[in-house]
Amino acid sequence: MSHSPQPNVDPSTAVRRRKAVFASWIGTTIEYYDFSGYGLAASLIFPILFFPTSNPAVATLLSLSTFAVGYIARPVGAAVFGHYGDRIGRKKALVVTLVLMGAATFAIGLLPTYSQIGFIAPVLLVVARLLQGFSVGGEYGGAVLMTVEHSGERKGLFGSLVNTGATAGLILANVVFLAVFQLPDDHLYTWGWRIPFLLSGILVIIGLVARVALEETPDFEKVKQHSEIQDRPLVDVFRNHASTVLLLALGIIAAGTAFTMTTVYSLSYGTAVLGLSSSTMLAVLLPATVTILIALPLFGSLADRIGVRKVFLGGAASLVVLPFCWFPLMETGRYIPMLAGFVLVFLGYSANYAVVPAYFSQVFPPSVRFTGMSIGLTIGLIAGNAIAPSVSSLLQEMTGGWVGVAIYMAIAAMVSFVAALFLRIPRADGLIDDPATTPVAVETK
Numbered sequence: 001m002s003h004s005p006q007p008n009v010d011p012s013t014a015v016r017r018r019k020a021v022f023a024s025w026i027g028t029t030i031e032y033y034d035f036s037g038y039g040l041a042a043s044l045i046f047p048i049l050f051f052p053t054s055n056p057a058v059a060t061l062l063s064l065s066t067f068a069v070g071y072i073a074r075p076v077g078a079a080v081f082g083h084y085g086d087r088i089g090r091k092k093a094l095v096v097t098l099v100l101m102g103a104a105t106f107a108i109g110l111l112p113t114y115s116q117i118g119f120i121a122p123v124l125l126v127v128a129r130l131l132q133g134f135s136v137g138g139e140y141g142g143a144v145l146m147t148v149e150h151s152g153e154r155k156g157l158f159g160s161l162v163n164t165g166a167t168a169g170l171i172l173a174n175v176v177f178l179a180v181f182q183l184p185d186d187h188l189y190t191w192g193w194r195i196p197f198l199l200s201g202i203l204v205i206i207g208l209v210a211r212v213a214l215e216e217t218p219d220f221e222k223v224k225q226h227s228e229i230q231d232r233p234l235v236d237v238f239r240n241h242a243s244t245v246l247l248l249a250l251g252i253i254a255a256g257t258a259f260t261m262t263t264v265y266s267l268s269y270g271t272a273v274l275g276l277s278s279s280t281m282l283a284v285l286l287p288a289t290v291t292i293l294i295a296l297p298l299f300g301s302l303a304d305r306i307g308v309r310k311v312f313l314g315g316a317a318s319l320v321v322l323p324f325c326w327f328p329l330m331e332t333g334r335y336i337p338m339l340a341g342f343v344l345v346f347l348g349y350s351a352n353y354a355v356v357p358a359y360f361s362q363v364f365p366p367s368v369r370f371t372g373m374s375i376g377l378t379i380g381l382i383a384g385n386a387i388a389p390s391v392s393s394l395l396q397e398m399t400g401g402w403v404g405v406a407i408y409m410a411i412a413a414m415v416s417f418v419a420a421l422f423l424r425i426p427r428a429d430g431l432i433d434d435p436a437t438t439p440v441a442v443e444t445k
Contacts, residue, residue, distance in 0.1 A: 013152075016215055020150040021158055023210040024143035025165040027098055030203045031139050032169030034105040034132060035070070037196045039264035039389075040177045042066060044271070044278050045193045049113040050122045057397065060268055066122070066129055071386030073133030074378035079234050081138020082371030086233040089216050090149070090370060094142045098211060100135035102204030104128050109197030141374035144357040149217035149366075156308055159357025160300025166353075167292040170263055174286045181279050219366040233371040237364075241372050244363050247423040248376030249383065251360070254316045254416035255353040256384025257409055261323075262345055263289075265389045265405075266330070273396065274333055284335060288342035295350035300358070308355040312420050315352025319413035322348045323406035331402065352416070362425045384412060 046063040077097075085093035108128045114121045143162055151158040176196040183192040223229055230236050237245060263285065270281040303311040322345045329341030364372035388408075395404040 017150050017152075017158065019210070019214060020147050020217075021161050023094075023207070023214050024147040024162045025168075026203070026207045026210050027094060027139060027143045028162055028165030029169040029172070030098065030200065030207050031101060031136055031143075032166040033173045033203060034101060034169075034197075034200055035136070036170040036173035036263060037105070037177065037200075038070070038108070038129065038132070039260070040173060040267065041193060041196075043264060043268040043389075044177075044181075045189070046125070049115075049189060049193070050125055052114055057272070057393075060272065060393070065390055066126055068382075068386040068390060069126055070129045070133035070136070071378070071382045073130045074137035074381060075375060077134035077137020078141065078374035078378040079137075079371070080134075081142065082374040083233055085138065085142050085145070085370030085374075086368055087229055087231075089220055090142050090146050091211065091214050091216050093138055093370070094146060095208065095211050097135045097139040097142065098204060098207050101132060101139060102200055102207075104131035104135065105197050105200040106204075107131075109194040109200075137378050138370075138374055141370060141377055144361055144373070145219075145370055146214065146217060148357050148361045149219040154304055155358035155362070156300040156303035156311075156355055157297060158300075159361070160296045160303075160354040162357055163300075163353055164293050164296050166259070167289050167296070171286060171289050171293075174282050174289070178279065178282045178286065181282070219369070223367050228367045230367050233368045234375075237368050237372045237375060241364060241368065244423070245372060245376040245379070247419045248360050248363065248373070249380035250419035251312075251416050251423055252356065252377055252380035253384040253419075254319050254413040255349055255356065256381050257388045257412040258319050258345060258349040259353070260385040260388040261392065261405075261409060262326075262342060262349070265392050266342075268389070268393070269396070269402075270330070274331070276333060280335075284338045284342060288339055288346060291343045291346040292350050295347055296354045299351045299354035303355045303358060308359040308425075309420060309423075311351055312355045312359055313417060315348055315350070315354075316413050316417040316420060318348035319345075319352060320410045320417070323409040327402040327406050359423075359425070363423060365426075388412075 042063045043060065046066070047060045050066075051062040081093045081097055084096075105128075108125065111124050111128070112121055143165075144159060147162045148155050148159050173196060176199060180188065180192045180195055266285065267278065267281050270276045270284075271278055299311055299315070326341040326345045329337040329344075332338065360373055360376070361369060391408060392405045395408060396402065398404070
């Protein structure tokens, strides 16, 4: 199969694209640093500091439930920031989401614990977590649009680069927590656990500098020029694009479940069920995540050649099978087999997740794209990321083994596979392209 050569790109356009990719990437990095850091703390630290009970399993379940709370606030944030992102622009909305996210995470690092103020401590933790979720509801969708709408014909590649920010944030959170876990327990549980949350402030400053310097996206500028800005984009989305929102929500479940299971649930499973130390689990997880950094742009570039939907479907199909490889390899308790298991799941996840920006952003018209994509993603993430750790903990407790958990992951992947069979990208002439066979058109000069 032959492909047209990549066109020459105007230098000023190339600079705008690089700035957009970096500004979106740093925001996604901060988002996942904050959320991954919270997930690590919810698995290993918060059960002791904020939910002390005589039953460690109950404490962990309560703590992981606060991890899910953040996702409950996401649809509200998606509606609010989607509204303003579609009315006043992507850039302004993204500056606000970044500030709120950073403030919430920084505040967690300053919270008193249960031993200091009693039940008010977990209440404050939940409030901060809700603010995290509210801001993130608009963060990822806006960051994706800022890049994809600047990307011209290479939406798959540039969109996948933004998604590497999720892995960069995860790696950074793991590195920081791995260092913190080297502290003696009396230091770790008094002040050491606060360090990862307070460091978020530095990342936010970098992100703000990058985002303030951005230009608005060409797609949004065209919407303004043609007077197509919607007064009530949320109403328009649910009136005219409700089925697309539902399909998008179902489509993201596979990637969300796989990511949360490997980066959050695996830590509590490894320590509580397999009897491994938290440092051992992080030492396996950290190098395995490098696979995602390498694989995402490769799959994104492939999608620009063969179509985003084909790559997405292949990734979802692999995630139906891979959990049944991952758990047996993790059960060995040996480093190399465990590492191989994580790498396998991350490859399937990368194929599925790499094309989410290019695929999902194009299923809505530009005038309601921020709202439609953000609402669909947040609903799907509640059904995927938010409940995965708690559901898996319950399944493991009820069955006493990993098979039920693996089946749960496989069902999530099947749901996304089926959703993608129906989720198509509309063309400008009102017809429907099948992105599995129609690559993004190449611009010529």
